[in-house]
Amino acid sequence: MxxxxxxxxxxxxxxxxxxxxxxxxxxxxxxxxxxxxxxxxxxxxxxxxxxxxxxxxxxxxxxxxxxxxxSPPRLVYNPLQRSHFHAMAQQQGRDAHTEVIDTATLKLCDSLSRRLELPPGTEAYRIRRLRYIDGRAVLYCEHYLNPTYFAGILDADLTQSLTALYAERYGIHYGRVRFDMLPTLLPQEAATMLKVAYGSPSLFITRVNRDQHDRVIDCDLEYWRYDALHIDVEAVANDEG
The missing domain is CATH 1.10.10.10 (Winged helix-like DNA-binding domain superfamily/Winged helix DNA-binding domain)
Structure with a gap:
């Protein structure tokens, strides 16, 4: 030059x-x-x-x-919309796919027990998945499910949307949801799966989902590549402010 x-x-x-x-x-x-x-x-x-x-x-x-x-364009994510990962990507003209890392039945730690409103040490299902946009791994996710509501789910095709699987197989639909979001550093497991350096920055989202009967059904721990996601939320003003 x-x-x-x-x-x-x-x-x-x-x-x-x-x-x-x-x-x-x-x-x-x-x-x-x-x-x-x-x-x-x-x-x-x-x-x-x-x-x-x-x-x-x-x-x-x-x-x-x-x-x-x-870096490819970021995926626009509105937590107020209940569109699942694959549909959200498709709506934005992106190609998405999901890889199942592993599944397990394990005893919950205290923090997860509180989130799922279960006694400490209760057994739950854990599903670990890696999610891709346009061939790039962007999201490492751990799903913790109350097994009371999802008998036999670990034998299902877990590369598909859990939202659709819940509805089609169990008649369960999402109701209320609670989100916690904070910037953090990737733990070793997530960094390895996302093929980035340990301690790289990420957006950590904890999501606790309730069903149509207001029962807590699962909790998701999501580690997003910080350069892959754009949070976009539009709130409707109320008359009290």
Whole structure:
């Protein structure tokens, strides 16, 4: 390049502009750090700082042992809408699929017992799944189910929507739901499954679901890649404020 960036800020702007112009490969993979260092006549340390800043902005993401990639558009997620993962992706023109990691019957820890409104040590079903958008793993999820309502569910096809499975097989429909959302760092298991570095930033969502009879039926623990999700909520004003 003739116009060689000399600072991290300039390097960030130049890389972002090249990404926006579609200059890089069709699969979204950036050249290696060594190649980029040579192109910009800069040190690996300066380049890595610039790449880190672009990653923090959600422009690019790093996949362990594969390099840097351009981030695809974020999935828009409105918690007030009860659309399930696959339908939500399809509505936005995205391709979604789900992989089951494993299933188990285990005793609940105290925090999960409280969320499911069950005595400590009660056994529950756990389903661990990895969810993909356009071929990229974006969500690691642990589902904890009250087995009273879902006999035999662990033998079902759990790659499909649990929302649909609940309705079709058990006549259970979602009612009230409680969400807790906070930024956090990925635990080891989630990071490994999402193929990112341990301790990478994520959005952690805890969701406790009730059915049409107001019974707590399950609790979901969701770890989202922070660059994969856009929370978009529109609230309707009331007359009391």
């Amino acid at each position: 003739n116009d060689v960036p000399t600072t991290v800020a300039t390097l960030c702007r130049t890389l972002a502009a090249r990404i926006a112009s579609g200059e890089f490969s069709a699969d979204g993979k950036l050249p290696s750090e060594r190649a980029l260092s040579e192109q910009f006549a800069t040190t690996r340390i300066t380049l890595q700082e610039a790449l880190g800043q672009l990653e923090a902005q959600g422009v690019i993401y790093r996949q362990m042992r594969r390099g840097w990639f351009i």
